[in-house]
Amino acid sequence: MKKSYEFAHKTKRAKKPVAWVASTFPVEILYAMNITPVWPENYASLCAARHVSVKLCEIAERKGFSRDICSYARCVIGSLYEEKERLPEGGLPKPDFLVASTGACVTHFKWFQFVSHHFKVPLFLLDAPYNISVGESEHLENHHITTYISQLEELTDFLEKQTGEKLDRKQLHETIVLSDRTSQLWEEIQNYRKNTPAPMGARDAFSTVFYMLSAPSTQEAIDFYEKLRDEVATRAEKKFGITQSEKFRLVWDNLPLWFDLRFFEYLNNLGAVVVAETFSHVWIGRLDPSRPYESLARKYLTNFANCSIDRKVALIQNLVKEFKADGVILPANWSCRMMSIGETIVKEEIYRKLGIPCLILDVDSTDNRNYNESLVKRNVEVFLQVLSEKNCES
Amino acid sequence: MNVVDPFRNNLLTRHEVGKRLKAQGKLVVGWSCTSTPEEIIHSMNAVPVMVFGNLENTKLADVHLPVNSCSFARSGFNSVLKGDYDYLDGFVTSRSCDNRNKIFDMWKHYSEIPFIEFINTPHTRTEGAYDFFFNEILRFKSSLEKAFGETISTSGLKKSVHVYNRNRLLLKKVYELRKREPPLISGAEALEIMLSSMIMSKEDHNGLLESLIEEAPKRVDPPKSGVRLLISGSVLDNPELLRIAEIAGGNIVIDDLCTGSRYFWDPVDSDSDPWHAVAERYLRKISSFSMIENEERFKHTIEMTKQFDVEAVLIFTLKHCDTHLFDAPQLINELKNLGLPALHLEWEHSQRGLAQLKTRIEAFIEMVSGVG
Ligand code: SF4
Ligand code: SF4
Numbered sequence: 001m002k003k004s005y006e007f008a009h010k011t012k013r014a015k016k017p018v019a020w021v022a023s024t025f026p027v028e029i030l031y032a033m034n035i036t037p038v039w040p041e042n043y044a045s046l047c048a049a050r051h052v053s054v055k056l057c058e059i060a061e062r063k064g065f066s067r068d069i070c071s072y073a074r075c076v077i078g079s080l081y082e083e084k085e086r087l088p089e090g091g092l093p094k095p096d097f098l099v100a101s102t103g104a105c106v107t108h109f110k111w112f113q114f115v116s117h118h119f120k121v122p123l124f125l126l127d128a129p130y131n132i133s134v135g136e137s138e139h140l141e142n143h144h145i146t147t148y149i150s151q152l153e154e155l156t157d158f159l160e161k162q163t164g165e166k167l168d169r170k171q172l173h174e175t176i177v178l179s180d181r182t183s184q185l186w187e188e189i190q191n192y193r194k195n196t197p198a199p200m201g202a203r204d205a206f207s208t209v210f211y212m213l214s215a216p217s218t219q220e221a222i223d224f225y226e227k228l229r230d231e232v233a234t235r236a237e238k239k240f241g242i243t244q245s246e247k248f249r250l251v252w253d254n255l256p257l258w259f260d261l262r263f264f265e266y267l268n269n270l271g272a273v274v275v276a277e278t279f280s281h282v283w284i285g286r287l288d289p290s291r292p293y294e295s296l297a298r299k300y301l302t303n304f305a306n307c308s309i310d311r312k313v314a315l316i317q318n319l320v321k322e323f324k325a326d327g328v329i330l331p332a333n334w335s336c337r338m339m340s341i342g343e344t345i346v347k348e349e350i351y352r353k354l355g356i357p358c359l360i361l362d363v364d365s366t367d368n369r370n371y372n373e374s375l376v377k378r379n380v381e382v383f384l385q386v387l388s389e390k391n392c393e394s
Numbered sequence: 395m396n397v398v399d400p401f402r403n404n405l406l407t408r409h410e411v412g413k414r415l416k417a418q419g420k421l422v423v424g425w426s427c428t429s430t431p432e433e434i435i436h437s438m439n440a441v442p443v444m445v446f447g448n449l450e451n452t453k454l455a456d457v458h459l460p461v462n463s464c465s466f467a468r469s470g471f472n473s474v475l476k477g478d479y480d481y482l483d484g485f486v487t488s489r490s491c492d493n494r495n496k497i498f499d500m501w502k503h504y505s506e507i508p509f510i511e512f513i514n515t516p517h518t519r520t521e522g523a524y525d526f527f528f529n530e531i532l533r534f535k536s537s538l539e540k541a542f543g544e545t546i547s548t549s550g551l552k553k554s555v556h557v558y559n560r561n562r563l564l565l566k567k568v569y570e571l572r573k574r575e576p577p578l579i580s581g582a583e584a585l586e587i588m589l590s591s592m593i594m595s596k597e598d599h600n601g602l603l604e605s606l607i608e609e610a611p612k613r614v615d616p617p618k619s620g621v622r623l624l625i626s627g628s629v630l631d632n633p634e635l636l637r638i639a640e641i642a643g644g645n646i647v648i649d650d651l652c653t654g655s656r657y658f659w660d661p662v663d664s665d666s667d668p669w670h671a672v673a674e675r676y677l678r679k680i681s682s683f684s685m686i687e688n689e690e691r692f693k694h695t696i697e698m699t700k701q702f703d704v705e706a707v708l709i710f711t712l713k714h715c716d717t718h719l720f721d722a723p724q725l726i727n728e729l730k731n732l733g734l735p736a737l738h739l740e741w742e743h744s745q746r747g748l749a750q751l752k753t754r755i756e757a758f759i760e761m762v763s764g765v766g
């Protein structure tokens with residue numbers, strides 16, 4: 001990850017195009033045009049891990065940004081007003097332009113709108129229609145697909161204008177092939193976690209899923225995931241679990257507590273292991289290089305962040321069954337509506353359909369002022385107690 | 395009787411108004427975002443009404459919604475759970491913000507309303523966005539027809555456009571009365587007039603507006619002079635906040651609100667094909683926070699401050715209303731550059747939330763009048 005920031009700064013110094021990107025944006029097209037993407041969200045999580053995010057959020061708050069808006073956004077906006085030398089990795093390089101989609105949240109574009117105004121650089125918004133039909137990608141409404149595709153064409157024009165270079169269709173084809181391969185490898189890795197004991201936990205998943213989001217279409221991602229897959233496969237074969245005594249298998253929704261990734265170790269010490277994260281599964285999706293734009297449309301429009309809650313329910317239901325989970329943890333991210341509203345529905349539906357209990361935790365992924373550690377841990381312990389009683393009964 | 399009383403009475407008894415309309419054989423369809431093309435609903439002999447909440451607690455909604463969700467949307471949802479809206483035949487929401495999108499799920503899962511529809515309003519105004527939105531408009535029409543067994547005709551839509559445009563024109567005339575010094579209609583009264591337009595049959599409201607416009611110049615109890623204020627924000631469904639500011643010595647003479655000028659400022663072009671004209675109007679009306687063109691929105695706000703001779707600005711953002719919260723710092727800066735003082739208040743949609751703001755509003759108005 002460190003390397004990717006160094007690379008971005010180097011690119012900037014070499015006066016090559018740098019774009020700020022928000023998640024659920026089809027980055028494949030940027031790679032096909034040799035544009036270096038920079039991920040403010042990832043930067044926010046990095047700042048949280050280095051324990052500077054609260055300080056940066058406070059800077060944004062002093063600039064008038066409410067403490068209730070997305071802490072990722074506040075953290076990054078705060079970093080715009082802080083001296084480079086005092087920022088992790090020297091801060092984010094200034095963008096030449098910004099690209100965002102509404103595919104995860106409206107917040108992305110409001111946040112980028114401000115950044116675009118701040119730096120006086122253009123913003124391209126890919127406006128993904130919200131998917132309330134929650135169908136699989138082959139059942140999407142036609143006008144949703146066509147509008148997405150036509151916006152990808154507009155995006156191509158925009159990027160060509162910004163960079164002065166034409167999109168090479170052959171390179172796009174290759175990029176899509178690579179992205180598809182990355183996704184397949186990641187899925188393979190995830191599947192090993194179906195084993196008991198689970199050979200990989202959430203901490204490793206959250207620190208390696210980065211390639212899926214930000215660089216799915218690079219050889220580097222493929223090399224990295226191939227190595228990781230082999231490692232996980234060996235562990236699975238030798239029955240090396242993430243914890244010695246696996247008592248509870250859990251599904252984890254939304255984001256981790258970036259400022260305290262040891263939280264997962266704390267779970268492990270209680271005999272609980274996270275075997276699947278919705279976040280690791282939501283980026284998986286096949287792409288067809290013969291229809292690059294259409295398959296990108298189908299993949300991104302069915303990302304559950306862009307869908308009615310029933311789609312998330314279906315995903316978690318599936319994960320619980322396939323990964324033989326005993327319980328689900330739903331961390332409701334305080335400053336994110338997308339990740340907090342609807343968790344009650346998930347909880348009720350998963351219990352109703354599978355008899356599996358869910359625990360909603362009030363947390364924030366980067367702003368630890370919204371995190372009551374002792375209360376959260378007490379709730380987790382009570383929850384595990386419930387699970388163990390349930391296991392005894394059955 | 396005060397000239398605004400008939401509007402206020404309708405507003406205060408809005409659920410009875412809704413039930414009465416139903417008893418007269420009308421369908422009543424709720425909506426939540428001002429980008430809902432109401433004319434289409436109206437043209438199937440239905441009355442579209444905006445779903446508001448109230449300032450009471452939201453205990454029922456709190457069971458399902460986390461505390462960090464939009465307090466306005468939460469309040470409306472609470473009313474639904476309480477049964478206040480049992481008379482609704484349908485509910486239509488739009489894609490405007492993350493809160494709305496997710497709260498749509500809440501309505502679907504927990505309310506008993508038989509017809510719930512979602513309009514995918516774009517966040518941009520490109521040609522492609524227009525084509526998409528036009529498609530949504532037609533899909534919405536078919537969805538209504540199917541659900542209610544009605545046919546929505548082009549000529550019917552034309553008539554509805556006429557009724558709605560008349561309402562817009564009359565509302566503009568009422569706003570004109572606020573340009574005077576002192577204004578002829580107070581800000582709290584103007585909001586009551588606006589809000590009542592959203593919960594009554596437009597025909598009835600037009601009738602009330604006509605008599606108001608005739609009577610207002612003769613009124614014996616017009617507002618007194620005060621600091622001329624613009625109020626900017628998202629939805630304001632309760633005049634109480636404005637009353638606080640007006641008692642403190644301000645006059646809200648103009649607004650930049652979803653439940654204000656943004657609702658009615660732009661008419662539908664009545665000369666062209668009504669389907670296209672409706673799509674055009676709802677996509678390209680005064681920019682709201684949920685559109686990518688927010689520079690235009692700021693321009694509109696600033697233009698209003700000039701037209702209405704505004705001395706200071708109150709910005710009310712609802713707690714957890716991300717879209718407006720993101721815009722507030724920039725808006726305040728632009729206003730400052732014009733020498734207009736602005737007070738930003740984040741408020742929780744509740745009685746208690748109001749009480750908390752009172753002192754700050756009073757201090758601000760005192761400060762501004764001291765300067766002037
Ligand atoms: S945390 Fe939520 S609001 Fe923030 S960028 Fe992610 S999805 Fe959007
Ligand atoms: S008030 Fe704000 S958060 Fe609430 S529904 Fe409206 S735009 Fe969304």
